[in-house]
Amino acid sequence: xxxxxxxxxxxxxxxxxxxxxxxxxxxxxxxxxxxxxxxxxxxxxxxxxxxxxxxxxxxxxxxxxxxxxxxxxxxxxxxxxxxxxxxxxxxxxxxxxxxxxxxxxxxxxxxxxxxxxxxxxxxxxxxxxxxxxxxxxxxxxxxxxxxxxxxxxxxxxxxxxxxxxxxxxxxxxxxxxxxxxxxxxxxxxxxxxxxxxxxxxxxxxxxxxxxxxxxxxxxxxxxxxxxxxxxxxxxxxxxxxxxxxxxxxxxxxxxxxxxxxxxxxxxxxxxxxxxxxxxxxxxxxxxxxxxxxxxxxxxxxxxxxxxxxxxxxxxxxxxxxxxxxxxxxxxxxxxxxxxxxxxxxxxxxxxxxxxxxxxxxxxxxxxxxxxxxxxxxxxxxxxxxxxxxxxxxxxxxxxxxxxxxxxxxxxxxxxxxxxxxxxxxxxxxxxxxxxxxxxxxxxxxxxxxxxxxxxxxxxxxxxxxxxxxxxxxxxxxxxxxxxxxxxxxxxxxxxxxxxxxxxxxxxxxxxxxxxxxxxxxxxxxxxxxxxxxxxxxxxxxxxxxxxxxxxxxxxxxxxxxxxxxxxxxxxxxxxxxxxxxxxxxxxxxxxxxxxxxxxxxxxxxxxxxxxxxxxxxxxxxxxxxxxxxxxxxxxxxxxxxxxxxxxxxxxxxxxx
Amino acid sequence: xxxxxxxxxxxxxxxxxxxxxxxxxxxxxxxxxxxxxxxxxxxxxxxxxxxxxxxxxxxxxxxxxxxxxxxxxxxxxxxxxxxxxxxxxxxxxxxxxxxxxxxxxxxxxxxxxxxxxxxxxxxxxxxxxxxxxxxxxxxxxxxxxxxxxxxxxxxxxxxxxxxxxxxxxxxxxxxxxxxxxxxxxxxxxxxxxxxxxxxxxxxxxxxxxxxxxxxxxxxxxxxxxxxxxxxxxxxxxxxxxxxxxxxxxxx
Ligand SMILES: Cc1cc2nc3c(=O)[nH]c(=O)nc-3n(C[C@H](O)[C@H](O)[C@H](O)COP(=O)(O)OP(=O)(O)OC[C@H]3O[C@@H](n4cnc5c(N)ncnc54)[C@H](O)[C@@H]3O)c2cc1C
Ligand code: SF4
Ligand code: FES
Numbered sequence: 053x054x055x056x057x058x059x060x061x062x063x064x065x066x067x068x069x070x071x072x073x074x075x076x077x078x079x080x081x082x083x084x085x086x087x088x089x090x091x092x093x094x095x096x097x098x099x100x101x102x103x104x105x106x107x108x109x110x111x112x113x114x115x116x117x118x119x120x121x122x123x124x125x126x127x128x129x130x131x132x133x134x135x136x137x138x139x140x141x142x143x144x145x146x147x148x149x150x151x152x153x154x155x156x157x158x159x160x161x162x163x164x165x166x167x168x169x170x171x172x173x174x175x176x177x178x179x180x181x182x183x184x185x186x187x188x189x190x191x192x193x194x195x196x197x198x199x200x201x202x203x204x205x206x207x208x209x210x211x212x213x214x215x216x217x218x219x220x221x222x223x224x225x226x227x228x229x230x231x232x233x234x235x236x237x238x239x240x241x242x243x244x245x246x247x248x249x250x251x252x253x254x255x256x257x258x259x260x261x262x263x264x265x266x267x268x269x270x271x272x273x274x275x276x277x278x279x280x281x282x283x284x285x286x287x288x289x290x291x292x293x294x295x296x297x298x299x300x301x302x303x304x305x306x307x308x309x310x311x312x313x314x315x316x317x318x319x320x321x322x323x324x325x326x327x328x329x330x331x332x333x334x335x336x337x338x339x340x341x342x343x344x345x346x347x348x349x350x351x352x353x354x355x356x357x358x359x360x361x362x363x364x365x366x367x368x369x370x371x372x373x374x375x376x377x378x379x380x381x382x383x384x385x386x387x388x389x390x391x392x393x394x395x396x397x398x399x400x401x402x403x404x405x406x407x408x409x410x411x412x413x414x415x416x417x418x419x420x421x422x423x424x425x426x427x428x429x430x431x432x433x434x435x436x437x438x439x440x441x442x443x444x445x446x447x448x449x450x451x452x453x454x455x456x457x458x459x460x461x462x463x464x465x466x467x468x469x470x471x472x473x474x475x476x477x478x479x480x481x482x483x484x485x486x487x488x489x490x491x492x493x494x495x496x497x498x499x500x501x502x503x504x505x506x507x508x509x510x511x512x513x514x515x516x517x518x519x520x521x522x523x524x525x526x527x528x529x530x531x532x533x534x535x536x537x538x539x540x541x542x543x544x545x546x547x548x549x550x551x552x553x554x555x556x557x558x559x560x561x562x563x564x565x566x567x568x569x570x571x572x573x574x575x576x577x578x579x580x581x582x583x584x585x586x587x588x589x590x591x592x593x594x595x596x597x598x599x600x601x602x603x604x605x606x607x608x609x610x611x612x613x614x615x616x617x618x619x620x621x622x623x624x625x626x627x628x629x630x631x632x633x634x635x636x637x638x639x640x641x642x643x644x645x646x647x648x649x650x651x652x653x654x655x656x657x658x659x660x661x662x663x664x665x666x667x668x669x670x671x672x673x674x675x676x677x678x679x680x681x682x683x684x685x686x687x688x689x690x691x692x693x694x695x696x697x698x699x700x701x702x703x704x705x706x707x708x
Numbered sequence: 709x710x711x712x713x714x715x716x717x718x719x720x721x722x723x724x725x726x727x728x729x730x731x732x733x734x735x736x737x738x739x740x741x742x743x744x745x746x747x748x749x750x751x752x753x754x755x756x757x758x759x760x761x762x763x764x765x766x767x768x769x770x771x772x773x774x775x776x777x778x779x780x781x782x783x784x785x786x787x788x789x790x791x792x793x794x795x796x797x798x799x800x801x802x803x804x805x806x807x808x809x810x811x812x813x814x815x816x817x818x819x820x821x822x823x824x825x826x827x828x829x830x831x832x833x834x835x836x837x838x839x840x841x842x843x844x845x846x847x848x849x850x851x852x853x854x855x856x857x858x859x860x861x862x863x864x865x866x867x868x869x870x871x872x873x874x875x876x877x878x879x880x881x882x883x884x885x886x887x888x889x890x891x892x893x894x895x896x897x898x899x900x901x902x903x904x905x906x907x908x909x910x911x912x913x914x915x916x917x918x919x920x921x922x923x924x925x926x927x928x929x930x931x932x933x934x935x936x937x938x939x940x941x942x943x944x945x946x947x948x949x950x951x952x953x954x955x956x957x958x959x
Contacts, residue, residue: 113846128767129833131873132775148853184847191849193842193903195866195896202856220866226774227869234841241837249830272822301769335710336740338747341771418710449772452790452797455742518846567757569750614762619724619823621765622757 065318065677065692068479069173074698075155078177081480082523086530093118096529097281097537099266101253101308103130105225105510106493107287108232109517115239117522122279123236124248124268126303131233134289134301135513138225139346141207141217142510144182149206153214155179160699161212162508165398166473166501167651167667168701169321169675169694173480175499181519182511186218188518192231196220209347209506217507222346222445228510232517251277252624254552255311256284256489259544263312263489267545267552271624274617276552278545280538283488283525286312287517290472290494292325294632294639295584296576298469299331299344309476309495310631317484318677318690320477320497322635323643326504326652327585328470329402332453333422342468343453345425345446347506350395350402352430352439353463357414357423359383364414374416374424374462385409390707398704400503400585400652400665403467407585410466417464426462467585471509473500473652474642477677477692481524482516485677488532490525492516497675502651559626560616564609568625571610575602575629575636583640588656592644599637606633638678638687645689648672662707669701712738713805717752719764720812722821729821731810741801745788746771746778748800765824771796773937776872779879780825781812786876786935794874794937814879817922818886829875831921832889839913840893842903855901865899868892870938877932877940883924888932890914891948892940898951908955915952 070081088096096119100111103125111123125133145158158179163170186204190196196218197205206215220227239245250271257265257280265280291306292298313319330345358364359381366372385405387394397405406423409415416422431439436459440447447458454464475498476484476491484491493513500508539545582595606629614620649658649665650672658666674691681687714737722729736755739748746768753763769777778795782788788798803809811825819827869892877888894911897903903910926945933942 109846116845127769127775127777128829129873131833132769132777134770134775136775137770137772146852183852186852187849188844188846190852190855191842191844191902193865193897193900195862195869195900196852197866198857198859198862200859202858202862203853220869223774223870226872227866230869234836235844235846237833237837238841238843240833247833249833301775302771303769335742338740338743338751340744340747340750343772449797452793452799453744455799455801522846567754569754611757611760613757613760619765619826622763 063679063690065690066479067171067692068481069171070480074172074176077173078180085523085527088526088529088533090118092533094120096120096532097122098283098285098525099124099279099281100285100287101266102133102287102289102493102495103233103236104133104135104287104289104493105229105232105513106495106517107285108133108229108236109514110285110287110492110521111245112232112235112239113518113522114525115236115242115244118244121239121245122248122281123245124251124253126250126252126271128249130236130247130249131230133229134304135229135510136226137301138510139222139344140209140348141219141224141507142185142228143209143216143505143507144186144218144511145179145216146183146186148204149215151214153216157214158182158216162499162505163501163699164702165505166503167704168501168669168673168696169324169650170499170501171694172696172698177520178499178512178515181515184519185511185514189228189231192235194220194227194231207348212505225510228514232514253288253308253311254627255548256315257544257548258315258486259538259542262487264538265540265545267548269624272619274615274620274623276549278540278549280540280545282529282532282535283490285490285492285521285525286476286495287493288495290475291632291635292469292472294575294635295469295579296572297334297339297342297580299328299342302341305628305631306635307628307631310634312476312484312486312489313678314680316486316680317489317491318477318679319475319638320675320677321474321502321642322638322678323583323646323653324473324502324651325469325639326399326471326473327403327467329399329406329467330425330465331468332450333417333464333466334419343449344468344470345450345463345465347399349425349443349446352442353395353425353427354384354429355386355395355402355406355423355425356382356384357409357416361413364416364420367416368418368420370418383414392707398503400654404585404654406467422464422466424462425465427458428462431459471504473498473502473504477675481527482521483524483528488528490521492521502653556616556623556627559610559623559630560612562608562610562612564611566605566609566611568610568612568622568629571602571606572625572629572632575599575633578602579636579639583636583643586654586656587643589644592640595640596637596644599633599640603633606630641687642676642678645676646672665704667703711741713741713800713803713807715739715803715806716808718808718810719825721764721824724823725820739800741799743800744771744796745780745782745798745800746796765826767826768796773797774872776874779814779827779874779876781814781879783810786814786879787937792937792939794872814875816878816884817924818878818884819875829873831923832873832875832886834921835886835890835914835917836893838917839910840897842897843906857900861899865896868896868899868940868944871940872938874937876935876937878923880931880935881924882929882931883927885926885932886918886923887926887945887948888936888940888942890918891944894948894951895944898947907951908958911948911951912955
């Protein structure tokens with residue numbers, strides 16, 4: 053059924069933030085929201101798409117409450133979601149170290165780290181529930197690192213002056229996900245959660261303006277399946293793979309986000325993408341993904357390139373080794389440019405500085421797109437054993453990939469796409485602009501503003517899934533208890549499935565000359581070149597033109613082998629690529645619109661005389677919400693104003 | 709240093725669970741020794757696609773050794789000839805010019821083939837569902853620091869919890885036993901005070917499920933430990949056996 057279009061001026065973005073002082077909003081909300089009583093919960097079905105930290109924690113908690121949960125994931129097991137790869141840790145305002153941490157401080161650091169582009173009320177709630185996450189995980193048996201006294205250990209991360217990061221070796225994401233997966237497994241055994249692995253959502257079904265189900269492609273048989281529910285929760289992760297090369301897992305994608313965007317959910321701040329400065333550089337044309345080297349390495353490693361271009365050239369040609377260069381021939385450019393913070397400047401600043409040096413011809417490695425991260429100083433100062441203890445597993449990982457021994461020769465690193473702050477717009481209840489459709493975890497536009505602090509994504513995913521959504525979704529479901537289960541034979545299911553089938557057939561029938569990956573690589577190169585670490589008006593316009601060409605190339609010249617109704621990896625990738633092209637365009641469009649530099653979004657036209665990001669609070673203090681208007685039509689920009697009631701905005705400064 | 713090698717691949721192809729499988733031989737030239745094993749397969753697949761041949765299906769996702777999705781049996785070893793790594797962390801520099809490389813799926817009664825090199829490891833999820841958890845609901849739990857845990861216990865639990873559920877232990881075992889996987893989970897939880905409460909029930913339920921799903925018996929060949937990419941120790945199997953016996957004894 054088509055909804056009556058409202059004239060645009062009338063569409064107001066309402067985040068539905070509860071009244072009252074910042075610190076009381078969440079408590080007040082919980083005290084007054086509507087709940088569903090236990091016997092009615094059984095009659096309500098909830099679809100959860102994704103089993104990462106956000107999806108698994110939500111499925112487990114909703115199942116425990118007694119709802120009937122249907123859980124979907126692409127991988128063969130929920131335990132393999134991309135969250136498994138997170139290394140460093142998870143933040144929480146426990147103040148176990150007695151170093152002055154508090155809910156307010158974690159809130160403030162997150163708002164400031166996000167360059168004042170996040171919603172105060174959401175961020176405060178996030179900080180408020182952060183402590184409960186740690187308690188919950190400990191109770192589940194997550195083996196966090198401990199001190200000799202038996203209490204939990206903490207480490208510090210960028211952007212904070214306190215030690216509030218909890219960790220489990222270099223595998224924090226793995227342990228947290230296994231905790232959520234085990235909680236979810238317990239519910240599967242009880243029958244409250246039904247698991248559908250190797251299933252990929254390919255569209256959402258809307259009935260009378262509300263999300264009532266999804267269409268899924270069974271990745272084993274290729275068959276299209278229908279599932280109905282009273283509410284749909286999207287927890288499908290970030291869209292960093294629009295850039296082809298990123299630190300994300302291979303199956304990470306933005307398709308669920310694009311599907312719901314096309315059904316009326318707003319896409320918010322798409323251009324806020326995080327680039328991580330310390331990743332293993334690209335080694336060749338056939339590179340499939342990039343590997344992160346933890347941020348913690350910058351505590352002891354010094355970053356440099358040769359001072360002279362001749363030396364850089366000789367190194368690239370293999371005629372000179374980095375260890376041959378004398379101290380005075382090295383340019384420790386971060387220490388030179390940012391004396392106060394040195395190698396510990398935030399992620400965006402460190403990334404841009406590396407690109408600047410490499411673009412100027414000082415890069416190393418055989419491609420010239422790498423800089424050194426050197427531990428020789430730290431080794432002579434602290435001894436090799438201390439370094440081994442601190443970073444041993446990372447050094448081993450590096451050696452396996454690069455075949456170089458970082459104890460003897462400096463590591464090579466380069467920035468890479470890592471995380472997407474942008475995503476589907478949600479209100480305070482984590483509900484999208486479509487009723488009954490919720491979005492959690494990295495997939496939503498979330499609480500990180502224009503830049504996310506290290507160790508805060510895990511916190512947000514679990515906050516959403518364990519402690520926020522299980523409350524807020526009840527406010528929506530409380531008046532749905534009279535609504536009977538939906539038949540998947542309804543015309544809305546028919547129609548949506550038909551459009552999916554048409555799309556699949558159209559792709560299969562192109563029978564062109566290019567493989568999916570070759571077109572994806574092309575898109576990635578455009579994104580990285582023009583919509584990557586630093587952006588400008590002209591480049592963004594070029595990107596928009598080039599993405600149009602890529603879209604045309606895809607829809608006329610892609611070749612997908614095999615059969616439609618079969619295990620067909622190429623078809624699955626093709627469907628995702630079609631959506632990455634749409635996302636790429638949205639990222640570029642948003643970046644072009646935002647005429648300021650903030651957080652991960654750097655526009656060359658808007659910088660201070662010494663090359664730092666210049667925010668424009670007068671004109672751009674808003675969340676950009678893109679509304680889909682149909683194929684081939686330009687989307688409409690809607691704005692949610694960001695009003696700062698409790699925090700004073702400042703310009704970031706890392707020089708003094 | 710980067711080199712380029714020519715290799716011959718003998719790869720197991722099987723159209724579906726019930727189809728008959730066979731080895732196919734492929735030649736690949738000028739493979740960079742800096743590329744990973746899976747990138748080499750990507751290159752081969754690109755080539756097959758350009759020749760309109762169905763590409764080889766294989767499982768993978770994180771490509772950095774943590775998700776447990778990749779699962780290739782290479783030259784007689786689960787995850788290939790290198791040690792302490794998964795298939796996705798294997799690099800072509802471990803092979804020589806002119807080598808023939810044989811690639812098969814995990815072979816075990818517990819893991820039926822889905823297509824080519826992809827197998828169904830759903831049985832592992834079912835074993836976890838049988839009891840691989842601590843029965844707590846969200847909310848209402850004590851403070852994280854309420855129960856101090858000796859560092860050695862926490863570290864030992866962490867070592868066992870490092871298991872990525874890849875199934876190489878099963879593929880390596882001539883009996884197709886899942887004991888290393890099950891014992892890693894049993895140990896991880898039994899080593900923590902939070903997990904001790906349900907330890908007896910857990911070990912019985914998980915072992916019963918493992919037997920029911922067609923995994924074989926453990927005869928202590930230690931092949932699993934040798935091939936496990938995460939160094940899970942067979943001392944966990946000893947711990948499981950002790951727990952299992954004492955749980956049965958109490959019955
Ligand atoms: C290498 C690396 C290290 C990191 N380290 C840290 C860290 O130390 N601390 C920190 O806080 N953050 C870290 N992050 C970020 C953090 O890991 C992620 O932001 C977070 O895990 C995302 O969780 P999620 O639940 O939102 O999504 P994901 O974990 O990405 O899960 C997505 C789920 O959705 C499913 N899915 C996707 N699309 C579909 C579809 N169409 N149909 C069905 N299912 C679908 C997938 O199968 C999967 O189950 C790191 C990220 C990377 C890449
Ligand atoms: S015990 Fe080792 S080999 Fe077995 S599933 Fe776990 S990580 Fe894989
Ligand atoms: S692909 Fe994740 S462990 Fe190999």
